[in-house]
Amino acid sequence: MKNLLLQFVVLLCTTALCVANYEHEHTATYWNDQAQARLQKQLLRRTNTGVAKNVILFLGDGMSIPTLTAARTHLGQRNGNAGEETELSFEKFPYVGLSKTYCVDKQVADSACSATAYLGGVKANKDTVGVTAAVKRGDCDAMNDVSNHVQSVAHYSQLKNKRTGIVTTTRVTHASPAGVYAHTAERDWESDTDVTLAGKNPKTCLDSTVQLVHGETGKKLNVIFGGGRRKFLPMFETDEDGKMGNRLDNRNLINEWKQLKANTTHAYVSDRNSLLNIADGTEYSLGLFDNGHMSYNLERDSNKQPSLEEMTIKAIELLSNGKEGFFLFVEGGLIDKAHHDNKARLALDETIEFHKAIEAAVKMTNETDTLILVTADHAHTMTLNGNENRGHDVLGLGGLAVDLLQYTTLSYGTGPGYKPNKDGRRHDVSKDDLTSNDYGYPTIAPLLSATHGGDDVGIFASGPWSHLITSVVEQNLIAHVINFASCTGERTTACEN
Numbered sequence: 001m002k003n004l005l006l007q008f009v010v011l012l013c014t015t016a017l018c019v020a021n022y023e024h025e026h027t028a029t030y031w032n033d034q035a036q037a038r039l040q041k042q043l044l045r046r047t048n049t050g051v052a053k054n055v056i057l058f059l060g061d062g063m064s065i066p067t068l069t070a071a072r073t074h075l076g077q078r079n080g081n082a083g084e085e086t087e088l089s090f091e092k093f094p095y096v097g098l099s100k101t102y103c104v105d106k107q108v109a110d111s112a113c114s115a116t117a118y119l120g121g122v123k124a125n126k127d128t129v130g131v132t133a134a135v136k137r138g139d140c141d142a143m144n145d146v147s148n149h150v151q152s153v154a155h156y157s158q159l160k161n162k163r164t165g166i167v168t169t170t171r172v173t174h175a176s177p178a179g180v181y182a183h184t185a186e187r188d189w190e191s192d193t194d195v196t197l198a199g200k201n202p203k204t205c206l207d208s209t210v211q212l213v214h215g216e217t218g219k220k221l222n223v224i225f226g227g228g229r230r231k232f233l234p235m236f237e238t239d240e241d242g243k244m245g246n247r248l249d250n251r252n253l254i255n256e257w258k259q260l261k262a263n264t265t266h267a268y269v270s271d272r273n274s275l276l277n278i279a280d281g282t283e284y285s286l287g288l289f290d291n292g293h294m295s296y297n298l299e300r301d302s303n304k305q306p307s308l309e310e311m312t313i314k315a316i317e318l319l320s321n322g323k324e325g326f327f328l329f330v331e332g333g334l335i336d337k338a339h340h341d342n343k344a345r346l347a348l349d350e351t352i353e354f355h356k357a358i359e360a361a362v363k364m365t366n367e368t369d370t371l372i373l374v375t376a377d378h379a380h381t382m383t384l385n386g387n388e389n390r391g392h393d394v395l396g397l398g399g400l401a402v403d404l405l406q407y408t409t410l411s412y413g414t415g416p417g418y419k420p421n422k423d424g425r426r427h428d429v430s431k432d433d434l435t436s437n438d439y440g441y442p443t444i445a446p447l448l449s450a451t452h453g454g455d456d457v458g459i460f461a462s463g464p465w466s467h468l469i470t471s472v473v474e475q476n477l478i479a480h481v482i483n484f485a486s487c488t489g490e491r492t493t494a495c496e497n
């Protein structure tokens with residue numbers, strides 16, 4: 001009865017008029033009923049100690065907690081609501097923990113050391129991927145010592161004949177996806193040219209693209225979707241968009257991938273339509289949709305480039321064909337890129353795209369046998385300033401400071417959005433075009449690229465053993481929970497427990 005009443009109130013109040021005045025929120029009944037409905041849901045919760053046949057790890061690069069707050073508010077406001085009360089898809093997950101993201105040698109993490117932690121279960125040095133902290137940045141000999149290698153959850157899934165895949169909006173050889181398959185002392189060694197420019201020998205110091213196509217874990221990946229064609233192609237060869245490759249060794253690694261897969265059902269695709277038309281049952285798929293990182297969703301030619309949601313749906317369809325289940329890594333990689341430029345509007349939109357991909361994955365899978373984890377590798381310095389009224393545009397102005405000039409609701413600690421003082425006065429943000437996708441929100445210190453933030457990030461969990469995700473934990477626990485729940489890896493698992 002009370003639930004019915006609540007539903008009625010909510011229904012009544014989805015009209016713009018009611019929302020504008022928040023009249024439904026003026027009674028104690030609304031809040032009591034709302035909390036009681038949630039309480040009932042919590043009471044019905046049963047721990048799931050089954051085996052995770054499938055695991056999907058969603059990684060929002062640079063997706064700090066303030067990014068979530070601002071993104072959900074922005075999403076609600078786009079839909080004509082006040083905004084603050086909106087829930088992102090994964091915010092409905094039953095279990096949440098906090099992840100401490102620092103790396104072995106740095107207070108604030110980058111995407112490389114953190115990928116090693118959440119995918120490999122071992123903390124490492126900044127800028128290194130898939131190797132222990134015994135490997136210093138740029139040390140090729142140490143990187144080639146296999147006793148320093150850290151194996152990812154994808155590797156262990158493959159040992160159990162599970163299908164595996166990666167989906168990202170960045171280059172597929174960028175630091176986060178590289179954590180799935182690469183072992184490198186330098187995240188930037190994505191092509192032989194990168195290795196050569198660093199003064200190393202690319203024949204002995206293998207770049208991440210070669211590792212993706214030929215490496216033990218990389219070559220077994222059933223799905224690889226993202227950007228980064230130039231790292232696969234020779235310098236004077238052009239890709240589907242007429243853009244040049246980046247390799248000096250004259251290798252075409254897209255062709256090498258096709259040759260390696262010659263005796264299997266496989267597909268190489270480079271645009272949205274071909275992605276959507278990959279035949280069901282195709283064992284290996286490589287989709288490269290850009291020469292570099294893929295475009296921001298707001299700037300994407302949607303006839304050419306698929307959305308993160310579309311890539312995720314296709315990946316799950318293809319991976320679901322395996323008998324033993326699958327492991328899929330999905331990265332919303334451009335949240336971080338936008339934050340580095342202080343472009344909060346783009347960062348929030350990319351976070352909303354990430355939320356949509358997770359919503360689709362939840363619909364396509366069953367929580368009885370699929371563990372879904374959603375987390376970030378590190379935070380960013382964006383902050384959400386008071387004291388505007390409820391429902392105020394989260395991307396707008398925030399109020400007057402003591403210098404009688406406005407500040408913005410969102411601002412950053414560091415980055416290129418810095419606005420110098422003029423005539424001894426602070427920059428007047430009220431004259432700026434805050435509706436531009438490219439607007440750089442103000443910062444304290446000018447840097448060409450914003451630094452990451454060192455604050456903890458959330459881990460949201462649903463499915464078998466998701467109740468292990470709780471409390472404040474070291475980031476490398478994530479890989480151990482995945483191995484445990486899916487009965488993979490070299491330590492104790494749910495199957496022996």
Ligand SMILES: *[C@@H]1O[C@H](CO)[C@@H](O)[C@H](O)[C@H]1NC(C)=O
Pocket residue numbers: 259260261262263
């Ligand atoms: C594909 O099969 C042919 C014929 O059996 C064989 O010669 C070739 O080496 C195979 N190629 C790969 C990449 O396994």
Ligand SMILES: *[C@@H]1O[C@H](CO)[C@@H](O)[C@H](O)[C@H]1NC(C)=O
Pocket residue numbers: 366367368
């Ligand atoms: C999920 O799987 C369980 C166990 O096999 C089944 O009872 C349930 O109906 C499934 N749920 C959905 C939504 O398919």
Ligand SMILES: [Zn+2]
Pocket residue numbers: 062111336337340452
């Ligand atoms: Zn970054």
